[in-house]
Amino acid sequence: MTERLFTWTIWLSAALVAAALMWVIGDLFSLGAAHLSLDFLLSAPRDAGRSGGIGPILVATVLIIGVTLTVALPLGLMAAVWLAEFTVRGDALGNAIRLSLDVMAGVPSIVYGLFGNAFFSIYLGMGFSILSGGLTLACMVLPVFIRTSEMGLAAVSDAWRQGASALGMTRSAAIWHILLPAASPAIGAGIMLGIGRATAETAALIFTSGYVDRMPESLLDSGRSLSVHIYDLSMNVTGGDTAAHASALVLIALIIVFNLLAQWFTDRWLHRRQLA
């Protein structure tokens, strides 16, 4: 009897979580799907976003993510390679860098917003801009990207490094042609985690990239990200709920598309070099 009760409880808790997710997604679709159209994706918002579309907001979102990746990917990959390939166990400098990354990973996103506002927007004079928002997000996603990539590199068998060394390859060549491609699944996963975080982020952007929903003309213009748009529509605009739900569907789709793109890109880029 108790066995059966226990089995039921376990299945019930799993069903509960599944049902809750279905409830959320079902509501998003039923409240927002009818509002979706090509016109909604392309046109500018009118009447504070109640009608019209999200064209400029999509552009701003893509630009913010673009800035984030342009900074975080090279910097993060280099740091990950240094941590995995150039430190020995117990290296004080390596540990200091790892500790810094762990601390950064724990800082709440709203605090990144405070930092970005004080440093990028005010101290460096970027104001409320796409650049300032993108750089803030870059600081935020660096730790998760670096630690995932580092773990991937560390998991590559030492035989590969020895083999490369025995063939007379330089360390740089071994890293570029052998180790990075071998670690590509982990690097790809790190990129996806980073993109997912950056696209979903709202709190860090409100006070760095701002609210302006016009089409951005340069990286120094303020741009409203899709997540900030959803927040603004639902909290500050009465009658904006339908547009907010439609935007939420687009945001989720965007995260999925970004993930697929990152997957495709890392597969192609790293796989081809592995074959060459």
Add this chain to the structure above:
Amino acid sequence: MILSKDSSLYHWNIDKALAPLLLLAGLACVAILLLIVLFLSREAWPVLANGGWRAFVADNGWYPLEGLFGLLPMLAASLAVMLGAIVLAGPVGLGCAIFLQFYAPQAVRKSFRLLLSLLAGMPSVVLGLWGLTVLVPLIAQWQPPGASLLAAILVLALMIVPTMALAGAAALSSVPADLISGAAALGMGARSRILYVAVPAARRGMLSGALLSMARALGETMVLLMVAGNVVQYPHGLLEPVRALTANIALEMAYATDLHRAGLFASGLLLTLLVLVLAWLAARSLRHD
């Protein structure tokens, strides 16, 4: 790491330049952290200097425009939401972890994992939107005003359940199989094997998952901002509106100046400190395994 002599095949050795260049990237990360600490403290300094932080505890209420900075009610609200969410999500997450590890048929396991990662990747502003437009009106029908501690706890619990479940499943999967088959050989049923052998053996990993979930709940802004009601008061009942520390920063940063702004940065520092303590405890509980 493999230590090899510099290759003699090349005149110009790129390797010599590589290590310092990569190290520079690593040091840049440390520099970013230092900048974060420096700028948060710099902005918070007007309040922290001369013992001004005592106002956080001593002042009666949060009226920054009148110079009253008592943030205890909001700290209490943040902690109440965090505890409520973990009390709710903990058992359900444990159930899901056991389900993944011991009960789910192969096909179901894969799709349930996918479902959990979908939920984990759900943007918090979207969960907040759902809470605001679906859950809050539901609660308001029963007991107005709807936007309340309860709404925040429910949405946050949904948000942290995947973390709990996935961390729990990972901890359970690292329990040695002979431990469980040994228990079976002693005639223990599935329930006892799981509850009295597998779960205790995996307790450190689970504790770490729970602490990380709590850190996430404490640092969450959007959900709390959108569904908790934003009234500054001690949490008296589940159906009362409250304002969390994170939501307060998001609400007031737009117009805060001088001391008020410094107060918000100081509360950001306090929040970071609390989250870091939780993350440190989580890492510690794993290390002693």
